[in-house]
Amino acid sequence: MIKSLAYGNGSMRRRNLLKLGLAASAAAGATVVGGAAAAAAPAGDEREAAPSDEVLVRSLPGFSNGYATVNGVRLHYVIGGRGAPLVLLPGYPETWWEYRKVMPALAARHRVIAVDLRGMGGSGKPRGGFDKRTMAKDILELVRHLGYDQVNIAGHDIGSQVTFSFAANHAGAATRIAMLDVPHPNEFIYSLSIIPQPGQQTFLWWFAFNQVNRLPEELLAGRFRLLIDTEMATPGLLADQAAISDRDRDVYAGAYNSPDAIRASNGWYQAFGQDIADLASYPVVHTPILAMYADTSVEGPSALLPALNGIASDVTPLEIKNAGHYLAEDQPQAVIDGLIKFFG
DSSP states (O other), X not given: XXXXXXXXXXXXXXXXXXXXXXXXXXXXXXXXXXXXXXXOOOTTOOOOOOOOHHHHHTTSTTEEEEEEEETTEEEEEEEEOSSEEEEEEOOTTOOGGGGTTTHHHHHTTEEEEEEOOTTSTTSOOOSSOOSXXXXXXXXXXXXXXXXXXXXXXXXXXXXXXXXXXXXXXXXGGEEEEEEESOOOOOGGGGGOOSSOOTTOOOOOHHHHHTTSSSHHHHHHTTOTHHHHHHHHTSTTTOSOGGGSOHHHHHHHHHHHOSHHHHHHHHHHHHTHHHHHHHHHHOOOBOSOEEEEEETTOSSOXXXXXXXXXXXXXXXXXXXXXXXXXXXXXXXXXHHHHHHXXXXX
16 A cells, blocks of 8 residues: 555546546657767757767766677667666656756765666667556666566656566566656547647647657657647746756757657657556566656656556655655656665
């Protein structure tokens, strides 16, 4: 059961989920940045190409890039530090770079492994396998490849969904997990409205947009920065707009600028139906879970915490103050403190 939390009745929780949306995925992952040069910007855009992973890693002393082909896909990861392994899984529309502010502090106590998910950044962009069960197996095979039998995992957004699936499907391999701001896809997604109610500032338009085949990549290839800026300006997603700098946004945009990268990131959303079906077959997860959410997030506690009720037995809630959906960038020290305390 969830520790230190009282719930209203089921219908109240349902209304809250419908309004705020299971938005938990409000930001799922990225694609194309790692290791490869970013796609060219649209004509008239004077921005320089986004830096490669090789350049980015040099700003994090003690970390290095790695690549491994596992479960039929080539994964890019950034690794550094000493201690018990801690895997970090990012969300949409970002890459491993979303953890840049927390990785050095975590590396003082852990062997930190920040992974670009299947379809993200420097990892491969296959035609399928974007259901979270398959993506969780990617991570299992990666940690086995790195020589670990058990790991701690923290995931944000799409990465949070993969993290829960990892615990559900590979319980013995997960010591503890942290889910940042987003639950595993569940049936409430089917009830989300793409039309905002009067006075509703945020609605999850990208959930529907990413279901469309071909159009997103044709519209956004080479100009993905437009989507980055639009999402991050959405109320509840980023409390401090300066927390993700212009350069950081270029890094993320560069990761998604290619048609293949956009197609692959759409795949995370298009797999939600399979994810929901898979969730119905999972046993109750007994792995200890830290449920970390932002006080101003569009999701808030009314998405993540109720979604875990009944499917997880050991949940510790943690609210991050003065933060939006992008927790690790809005309030990195609070995230560091929460993860270190939980993972020990």
